Amino acid sequence: MSGIIGRKMATKGILNMNQLLLGSRVFASRTFSSSAKEMTVRDALNSALDEEMSADPKVFVMGEEVGEYQGAYKITKGLLDKYGPDRVLDTPITEAGFTGIGVGAAYHGLKPVIEFMTFNFSMQAIDHIINSAAKSNYMSAGQISVPIVFRGPNGAAAGVGAQHSQCYAAWFAACPGLKVLAPYSSEDARGLLKAAIRDPDPVVFLENELLYGESFPVSAEALDSSFSLPIGKAKIEREGKDVTITAFSKMVGYALQAAEILAKEGISAEVINLRSIRPLDRPTINASVRKTNRLVTLEEGFPQHGVGAEICASVVEESFEYLDAPVERISGADVPMPYAANLERMAVPQVEDIVRAAKRACYRAEKSVPMAAAA
């Protein structure tokens, strides 16, 4: 029964796809600006926070080192000077504490943006995120609303070991009541953070430390303070017809690189930037798979119960007859992140892994034992 409904939704998805044609190659051809403005992800996040705080006095930022220190990763630079200590709060070291306090403030109508120095530390506060924030609107039958944003770097950085490298997308995306976003480019960062702050539901906003310093072109529309991106809509970063590659956050960049390599070998890969992990843009993903008939899911996190597993299940439920090959699932290795550089490199997906998987899906390579298999 749900398959029939699903198919109807997938066809709607194709129409939406046309509206999503905002690939970076298209920007380069816009004629109203001779050189597209470039912005780092860090500046994109900072400007989004600044503009939202300016527009709504209820928005405030809270976390460790966000004020005087200008932010552990300088995302909140300049905000303390501009808005004062009432709206940019440096907290004592207690994730459980400031998350609980943020949730309490949200219960009473303020709009906190809580920063975790990395999402690994959010585990010390996860009870408040799930039991106090995510479930409150439902449990209170709409009496207690929680317009809160939890943001911070997620996933692997470089050489920081097991307790600083885990990707939490799958953990948070499993919980109803939360929205989970994962930007890639600067435009994603601006648009999605603004949407998250304005959203009345609790939002988990997963950034990436290594992307903070990367520059991306941004359109004039994206620079406007009223800009925002819809939550729950993926973006086709690169169109293709032979194989669909889904990715989010840093892995989108890797997928685009892999697509370049594949193109030289005659395989046209379609790269989908998920942007939103919960809700997942199932129509876009399914429409793409129905077009290409092959799917490679890509993520940095652990394989078991990961984002790729959910995407695979969704595609099998709704587009089974369209698949010409088994779904390929690329993920991080099923081990806590090792520190040594060579081991770390082997524990996260690399461009070569994506290329190989795409080729396997296209029957252009020997089917080997999957690298990141769960037990």
Added chain:
Amino acid sequence: MEILFSKSRSLNHFLMRSRKCWHNLIPRHFESMKAGEQLNHAHNYKEDYHDDLNDEDQVSKGLALNMYSTMVALQTMDNIFYEAQRQGRLSFYLTSTGEEAINIASAAALTLDDIVLPQYREPGVLLWRGFTLQEFADQLFGNKADYGKGRQMPIHYGSNKLNYFTVSSPLTTQLPQAAGVAYSLKMDKKEACVVVYFGDGSTSEGDFHAGLNFAAVMEAPVIFLCRNNGWAISTPVTEQFRSDGIAIKGQAYGIRSIRVDGNDALAVYSATRAARQMAIKEQRPILVEAMTYRVSHHSTSDDSTKYRCVKEIEQWRTEKSPITRFRKWIEGNGWWADQNETELRGNIRKQVLEAIQGAEKVEKPPLKDLFGDVYHKMPSNLQEQERFIRDTIKRCPKEYPSDVPV
């Protein structure tokens, strides 16, 4: 009125015991309003320090009778709902027996603007504020009239209108939340504070530390009201902490703290009023540790006679009960007599039984309440699932329970 902060006499004096039963309970020496004053046992109870209070802080006849009736209502409602669970009409219940003074007297000292974050043993605060017996019953039965739309298990009451946050099961999470609510309230510059309730066991949680520390640093107008009732399910306080109770912990965070006889309604009332004034005027947190005894089992899932002495429970249920003590005081003032008592209890009992019978007959919540409020706007996947289940019900109507509205 000057509050002298508790250089508290050692709790260990009271608590030095094994699990053997005491027949001669050592009178609890702890300080209330006047430093050094001893409070006698229930038999020779003296509430006369109350007469030394200023006029505006005295409890008038009207207020006293209101408080007393509400305490009796709480006790009666607890007994009957408990029995209803035993009869299988409710899935779960949790009573506040023995802690009626903390519930009602603290609530009486607050205004409706003060925001309450409860743990789960404070329905008396809701009762004082105007939640009706019918509203309690509706939540317990999870019927269509329940404000929670049947989403929560019994005793998880909440009311936006009465400024009482919905009860949440994980312990102590309400403490840092209270600091956050107070932070938001501070920005509103209202003549109001936040009152957050918790038990002795809760103080072991990490959130207790975070909540108090933060409230102190942020100078948030919160009253941290601890119901030290001696037990956390089967864990007595000696196994919960080795500090001198909880008042000393508040002091450690730089929070002015007081220990009070939680079974003395007048003391709880005065302490809460003073705490509220201080919290609002000086914009700072205050900790009130109310000493009491959990006469009830932890809940209907517990039989406390398995880990503590029946004689001990009985003593606290009868002679040392806050209702007994307060009754002695109002009778002593000539405001109450036996026939008032019989009439009150009869009346309330009837109302509670009617509320139960009424709630049992009300329909359960409709199907749409399963899917709503997960997010502000129902997402497409839930809309799809709702359509799917409605289709299925249409096709197989016999499979769907006839007494549940669609």
